[in-house]
Amino acid sequence: QVPLVESGGGLVQTGDSLRLSCAASGRTLSTYAVGWFRQAPGKEREFVAAIRWSGGSTHYADSVKGRFTISRDNAKNTVYLQMNSLKPEDTAVYYCAARSWMDSGSESEYGYWGQGTQVTVSS
Numbered sequence: 001q002v003p004l005v006e007s008g009g010g011l012v013q014t015g016d017s018l019r020l021s022c023a024a025s026g027r028t029l030s031t032y033a034v035g036w037f038r039q040a041p042g043k044e045r046e047f048v049a050a051i052r053w054s055g056g057s058t059h060y061a062d063s064v065k066g067r068f069t070i071s072r073d074n075a076k077n078t079v080y081l082q083m084n085s086l087k088p089e090d091t092a093v094y095y096c097a098a099r100s101w102m103d104s105g106s107e108s109e110y111g112y113w114g115q116g117t118q119v120t121v122s123s
Contacts, residue, residue: 022096
């Protein structure tokens with residue numbers, strides 16, 4: 001088990017920034033790739049960003065490229081999602097998920113999930 005806890009969500013205005021955190025409690029994240037996904041009301045969950053266990057590889061959904069940055073601090077057992085220039089269409093529940101070693105953009109390849117954190121961007 002890899003218990004994941006997201007934090008950092010909130011209500012912001014268009015153009016603002018937020019930083020989400022994904023922490024593992026009682027278990028090291030250093031051998032896990034971590035992905036961020038989001039689910040807007042009435043929509044399916046979608047991939048946002050992912051980072052390899054080492055931090056040496058990242059990839060992003062086209063919709064967030066240039067605005068979001070995923071990073072990790074293995075010493076702190078935490079992965080971050082820095083979100084800049086937020087738009088109303090970024091409104092969603094954001095989830096982090098973990099899988100061994102290699103990053104992936106496929107939801108089905110992640111076996112461990114957090115409970116999610118709400119991000120609301122007002123226009």
